[in-house]
Amino acid sequence: METVNAEMTRRVVFVTEDDDLVQAYDSMRALEIQHVPVVREGKVVGILSDRDVLLHAHKRRGRIKVRTTKVREAMVTDVVLCSPTTSIGSAVDLMLERRIHCLPVIDKNQSLVGIITTTDLLRLLRDREWRVELPLPFQFEKPSFLMGLAA
Amino acid sequence: MPTKMPQVREYMTPTPHTIASETPLKEVQELMRQNRVRHLPVKKGEALVGIISDRSVKSALGSTGENVLTAEDIMIPDPFSVSPQTNLDEVVAAMAEEKYGCALIRDDDGKLVGIFTTVDACRALRQVLETFYPDRN
Numbered sequence: 001m002e003t004v005n006a007e008m009t010r011r012v013v014f015v016t017e018d019d020d021l022v023q024a025y026d027s028m029r030a031l032e033i034q035h036v037p038v039v040r041e042g043k044v045v046g047i048l049s050d051r052d053v054l055l056h057a058h059k060r061r062g063r064i065k066v067r068t069t070k071v072r073e074a075m076v077t078d079v080v081l082c083s084p085t086t087s088i089g090s091a092v093d094l095m096l097e098r099r100i101h102c103l104p105v106i107d108k109n110q111s112l113v114g115i116i117t118t119t120d121l122l123r124l125l126r127d128r129e130w131r132v133e134l135p136l137p138f139q140f141e142k143p144s145f146l147m148g149l150a151a
Numbered sequence: 152m153p154t155k156m157p158q159v160r161e162y163m164t165p166t167p168h169t170i171a172s173e174t175p176l177k178e179v180q181e182l183m184r185q186n187r188v189r190h191l192p193v194k195k196g197e198a199l200v201g202i203i204s205d206r207s208v209k210s211a212l213g214s215t216g217e218n219v220l221t222a223e224d225i226m227i228p229d230p231f232s233v234s235p236q237t238n239l240d241e242v243v244a245a246m247a248e249e250k251y252g253c254a255l256i257r258d259d260d261g262k263l264v265g266i267f268t269t270v271d272a273c274r275a276l277r278q279v280l281e282t283f284y285p286d287r288n
Contacts, residue, residue, distance in 0.1 A: 054209035118269040122247035
């Protein structure tokens with residue numbers, strides 16, 4: 001089975017806990033990404049999603065205004081991670097079980113090396129030649145007078 | 152061995168929860184929480200008129216006057232919809248390209264018969280992986 005290594009995004013946008021939440025959200029919007037790992041000295045310490053940011057925002061005159069605060073106030077610290085050798089099946093299981101939409105990928109040194117999201121999985125589902133085998137429209141039946149003969 | 156591409160109807164969530172367009176946002180939020188969903192199709196009477204996501208609800212609940220906002224005020228009208236017979240690869244291609252969180256499945260009469268979300272896509276991927284890699288650990 002394919003592993004996360006084959007499908008993950010390697011050029012990962014990340015933020016730090018001390019970054020301004022407004023700037024982090026603006027960057028996410030500009031790059032059209034919904035999740036960004038929060039990193040401290042190369043190690044993942046949290047995840048920031050646009051949903052998390054919206055809990056610290058309000059709408060004024062039709063525009064979203066994010067509160068002036070730091071990423072650490074909005075990020076989630078209970079992060080689910082995987083490795084590049086994690087199978088795609090296991091990655092899917094993790095996302096379904098934990099009801100999450102992205103998995104930061106870390107190497108054996110615990111350093112961030114990639115990210116895999118449900119969008120990547122959608123592309124995988126789109127691009128593969130998945131086919132469901134159809135059953136044959138008829139069935140073979142061995143005549144009784146042939147029973148006992150070698151196939 | 153002849154093969155076919157799966158259709159979205161095989162992986163959609165049938166008869167999804169819906170909400171009335173006049174539902175207040177706080178109630179929309181509670182319905183999403185209770186049913187553990189992130190998208191709700193919006194109906195006005197019997198007609199399907201839009202889709203509302205938890206993102207829209209979250210951003211709107213912080214706004215001034217949120218007590219008077221209803222589902223209709225923040226819904227996305229004319230949501231991405233496909234027929235149940237649409238090939239799965241076409242649906243996920245559109246969702247990946249446009250970053251849709253879901254596709255509404257509507258029959259020939261326009262009636263809502265299902266919803267296909269990124270979670271359903273994960274389940275579909277899970278199933279096809281099991282088919283192609285039955286001995287995976």
